[in-house]
Amino acid sequence: MTTTLQRPRKAPPASPGPHDRRRRARWWLPYALLAPAVLMELLIHLVPMLTGIWMSFTQLTKFFISSWTEAPFVGLKNYRVALDVHGAVGSSLLRSFGITCAYTMLVVVISWVLGMAAAVVLQRPFRGRSGVRTLFLVPYAVPMYAGVITWNFMLQRDTGVINHLLVDDLGIGSGKPFWLIGSRAFTSIVIVAIWRLWPFAFLMLMAGLQSVPSDVYEASAMDGAHAFRQWRSITLPMLRPVNVVLVLVMSLWVFNDFNTPYVLFGTAQPAAGDLISFHIYNASFLTWNFGAGSAMSVLLLLFLLLVTGVYLTVVNRRSQRA
Amino acid sequence: MHDTRAFKAFRAVVVTVLALFTLLPLYVMATSAMKPLRDVQGPFTWWPSTVTLEPFVDMWTTVPLARYFVNSAVVATSATLASLVVAIFAAFAVSRYRFPGRAAFTTTVLSTQMFPGVLFLLPLFIIFVNLDQSAGIQLVGTRAGLVITYLTFSLPFSIWMLAGYFDGIPRELDEAARVDGCSPMGALVRVVLPAARPGVIAVAIYGFMTAWGEVLFASVMTTDVNRTLAVGLREYSTQTNVYWNEIMAASLVVSVPVVVGFLLLQRYFVAGLTAGAVK
Amino acid sequence: MRVRTAFALVAVPALLLATSACSGKSGSASGSGTAGGSDVTLTYWASNQGTSLDNDKEVLTPVLDAFTQQTGIKVKLEVIGWHDLQTRIQTAVTSGQGPDVVNIGNTWAVSLQATKAFLPLDASAMKTIGGSDKFVKTALDTGGAAGTDPTSVPLYGLAYGMYYNKAMFAAAGLQPPTTWEDMVADAKKLTDPSKGQYGMALAAGSYTENNHFAFIDAAQNGADLFDSSGKPTFTSDGVVNGIVRYLDLMQTDKVVNPSNAQYDNGTKAVADFATGKVAMILNQNNADATIKKNGMTSDKYGVVAFPAPKDAKSQVASHVAGINISVFKNTKHKDQALQFLKYMTSADVQGQLDKPFSALPVLKDAKAVFTDNAQEAATFTDIYNKRAKPLPLVPAEDQYESTVGKAMNAMFASIATGGTVSAADVKAALQTAQDQVAASVG
Structure with a gap:
């Protein structure tokens, strides 16, 4: 399969045969099979999301929260406030959006590069390969909060290993820098997110490489193709279907990432680490302004739908041309 | 075919750098867990002043x-199993049948991956409360509530991956089973599932890890009765102290079962991804 | 074959566990309610006061058992960490499904009152609790906006004091300061970065601590944070200068280790104090437990009121800090809940709980028992009863805390990482905070 949205088109051919009549009699079967999934999605995702969209048009503040159905309808006011880049609320949302975009790009690209490097390097056997592979997968299996909280401990200015390593052991720079406050906080959260995410890229790309038939390589090896050229002309194109999905999935996860800033910074989040999910959480829960928070979430959702739509269209068009 | 010297050098660099990057937090976690409280409050040391198992x-x-x-184990396992069953049915339908609404279903389910959790956190909570008040189904503050929430979190990825996997299993196989008198469900259970074993295991691992690590919803939906590890770990920093050594010890203890389980089953995970997601 | 074994390993325990998966029933206001009192169970959410959630439970359980013995009313206790308390209360308020009784930081009292989810304690309810006269007046004032029936009453009293290390002061030949200027001068003498020693430690990365000092320093300048109509007035000179004065402890006076910008709760500063790294801290009296835990006995330190500048307009030394207790409006056991409030605020129970939780008595004429240091007890009692002012009693108070507090986090961070924060910067940041508060008040 090539992309998520192409699968429907690749639906199985309706095979003509003796079972046709029986199949028609059982037209309800696929629906019955889907029912549990649909029900769950309705209950947990769709209905709550529609409720959230409705909330975004109300002034759901602490004055109305205990009788939230009676919160006054304010039309697009919450959206106007959120999009007014000259106001205090809108400008901080825009800043957070910018930080999140930069964060997503950096984390996805670097994770992909690391994952690709590791997958290529581990593609051919050498001594200790399976041990290395196992080690690389560990960060993906470590529960998210356990990993991130360890990083929080490591990034402490006076008691953390990072400053100890850089300043005391390696003698880089003078005076221990802060990693969890100020502008370096951005570097920190990017590194932590990469630590957690790159094994996933590695895993997917490794799986993808396994399906590249090895005779392709052998043929090109006889041509004396250089390793890098070989990677560019054979490996990369073969991995294209994986990459299309991998980049999309990782981007969505990273963009919506709430857990990493939440565990890494706690209540003392620095401006440089103000990722958008966390920003909206604070806007909703810390200030009790659920109407405004919902409006921001809806804007975020619209943005993601748009980007995903454009991405898939471009990718599909290109693959059709190819 | 042999590896060139340049490739070997490249390999050495990549493996070393990534191994250090991966290991550093694990090393800190393991050694700090064996330090007395005094050690973790002072400047970092590579080795405990006295090795202690007190934490x-x-x-x-x-x-x-x-x-x-126990809560995390129950919730994660139940959510995984439930999600597996639901996903298998749905993936089977998507893979083996063509019916009106099929595209709408796949698109909608996949697009839920885009929902910011914050958007439906509070509404979901309200719905749970209303279910309790109107139908007597207690979901807030129970493991059941967490189970059904988490099972939907892994559902989209699971359905998508399993459907891909099922697509790769020749339809002639189920046709043959059908000729032998199996119902469609019989074909699913007797033919398709056994053939899709790695895919099923991969999806189960994914579902388990999703549920085991979730923080946001757990922080709102849990009381001290059903609190999971993800939220519980924060309680080591209290009004009066931050027990870093105990946090590290606890992190280690909650990680070990998942990591070991994952590493034991990773073969199947890779195989599942290869066939399912990456065709 | 191995797959099947692995699968069985996962599936069998899971099925066993799943059968019990739904039995964990949470406590809620929907008890098995006969109003008679004999068969009633109250759910009580208590915030974390002791050294751990379990420690709180240990302290409270015998007290609650005694209540059950006296009245036949059972109490189901849940101790909630501060991380979770606000979201838990919010979801309870939103859903109407919460505990019967809850205790909360008193600075939130008016904000929570505005949600209309808590029972207003009118004159007759107050009488059931034991009469409003029994409480320290400023403490009771925190229970609700002026001119309304309060929705909470004080439970544990807390106040800020300035702790100083007696030995370090004696070695430098210093007396505990009585003015801001003296405090800074003393702190400078006690600061020696080369030895890792600083005059003071501040929880400069904690937005709750920071906003408290923004309030206290502004109050010393005679400035208010909200006008009489409840509109924020964060940008007035008194507020700006108050915050600048506090920031300057790190920025220009340099008596605070820049590291403190990362201290996101009070404990770290207290630990520095108890281990002799700093000579002074500004903390509420519940620091005692942490100080002791870090190995410093109560005869090694003294406490004076947080000093105001020489030309201060007011000698305010603390906000009226502490914990209030409230009844959820949705409770089905109103009478029993009020009985419980009466019990928890009775002289006996206060006497029992003040010591383990290092709290000041909220009752008039009660004696502080939280410490065996008599001077400390007298100082804190005096501050709490005479020199403490409640944080603004307006619904938007909680938003003041988060916006201004977080703005101060950012300013400390900027100072610590080598930047400078001028009065104009402070004013600009406060303007943003004020706009945010105004936007959400609507």
Whole structure:
């Protein structure tokens, strides 16, 4: 399969045969099979999301929260406030959006590069390969909060290993820098997110490489193709279907990432680490302004739908041309 | 075919750098868990001043970790199994049948991956409460509530991956089973599932890890009865102290079962991804 | 074959566990309610006061058992960490499904009152609790906006004091300061970065601590944070200068280790104090437990009121800090809940709980028992009863805390990482905070 949205088109051919009549009699079967999934999605995702969209048009503040159905309808006011880049609320949302975009790009690209490097390097056997592979997968299996909280401990200015390593052991720079406050906080959260995410890229790309038939390589090896050229002309194109999905999935996860800033910074989040999910959480829960928070979430959702739509269209068009 | 010297050098660099990057936090976690409180409050040292196992003893009393552990285990396992069943049915339908609404279903389910959790956190909570008040189904503050929430979190990826996997299993196989008198469900259970074993295991691992690590919804939906590890770990920093050594010990203890399980099953995970997601 | 074994390993325990998966029933206001009192169970959410959640439970359980013995009313206790308390209360308020009784930081009292989810304690309810006269007046004032029936009453009293290390002061030949200027001068003498020693430690990365000092320093300048109509007035000179004065402890006076910008709760500063790294801290009296835990006995330190500048307009030394207790409006056991409030605020129970939780008595004429240091007890009692002012009693108070507090986090961070924060910067940041508060008040 090539992309998520192409699968429907690749639906199985309706095979003509003796079972046709029986199949028609059982037209309800696929629906019955889907029912549990649909029900769950309705209950947990769709209905709550529609409720959230409705909330975004109300002034759901602490004055109305205990009788939230009676919160006054304010039309697009919450959206106007959120999009007014000259106001205090809108400008901080825009800043957070910018930080999140930069964060997503950096984390996805670097994770992909690391994952690709590791997958290529581990593609051919050498001594200790399976041990290395196992080690690389560990960060993906470590529960998210356990990993991130360890990083929080490591990034402490006076008691953390990072400053100890850089300043005391390696003698880089003078005076221990802060990693969890100020502008370096951005570097920190990017590194932590990469630590957690790159094994996933590695895993997917490794799986993808396994399906590249090895005779392709052998043929090109006889041509004396250089390793890098070989990677560019054979490996990369073969991995294209994986990459299309991998980049999309990782981007969505990273963009919506709430857990990493939440565990890494706690209540003392620095401006440089103000990722958008966390920003909206604070806007909703810390200030009790659920109407405004919902409006921001809806804007975020619209943005993601748009980007995903454009991405898939471009990718599909290109693959059709190819 | 042999590896060139340049490739070997490249390999050495990549493996070394990534191994250090991966290992550093694990090393800090393991050694800090064996330090007395005094050590973790002062400047970092590569090795404990005295190796102590006290954090591993104290961590059970500072926070009722055992109870949270049981909660997490129950919730994650139940959510995984439930999600697996639901996903298998749905993936089978998507892979084997063509019916009106099929595209709408796949698109909608996949697009839920885009929902920011914050958007439906509070509404979901309200719906749970209303279910309790109107139908007497208690979901807030129970493991059941967490189970059904988490099962939907892994559902989209699971359905998508399994459907891909099922697509790769020749339809002639189920046709043959059908000719032998199996119902469609019989074909699913007797033919398709066994052939899709790695895919099923991969999806189960994914579902388990999703549920085991979730923080946002757990922080709102849990009371001290059903609190999971993800939220419980935060309780080591209290009004009066931050027990870093115990946090590290607890982190280690909650990680080990998942990591070991994952590493034991990773073969199937890779195989599942290869066939399912990456065709 | 191995797959099947692995699968069985996962599936069998899971099925066993799943059968019990739904039995954990949470406590809620929907008890098995006969109003008679004999068969009633109250759910009580208590915030974390002791050294751990379990420690709180240990302290409270015998007290609650005694209540059950006296009245036949059972109490189901849940101790909630501060991380979770606000979201838990919010979801309870939103859903109407919460505990019967809850205790909360008193600075939130008016904000929570505005949600209309808590039971207003009118004159007759107050009488059931034991009469409003029994409480320290400023403490009771925190229970609700002026001119309304309060929705909470004080439970544990807390106040800020300035702790100083007696030995360090004696070695430098210093007396505990009585003015801001003296405090800074003393702190400078006690600061020696080369030895890792600083005059003071501040929880400069904690937005709750920071906003408290923004309030206290502004109050010393005679400035208010909200005008009489409840509109924020964060940008007035008194507020700006108050915050600048506090920031300057790190920025220009340099008596605070820049590291403190990362201290996101009070404990770290207290630990520095108890281990002799700093000579002074500004903390509420519940620091005692942490100080002791870090190995410093109560005869090694003294406490004076947080000093105001020489030309201060007011000698305010603390906000009226502490914990209030409230009844959820949705409770089905109103009478029993009020009985419980009466019990928890009775002289006996206060006497029992003040010591383990290092709290000041909220009752008039009660004696502080939280410490065996008599001077400390007298100082804190005096501050709490005479020199403490409640944080603004307006619904938007909680938003003041988060916006201004977080703005101060950012300013400390900027100072610590080598930047400078001028009065104009402070004013600009406060303007943003004020706009945010105004936007959400609507």
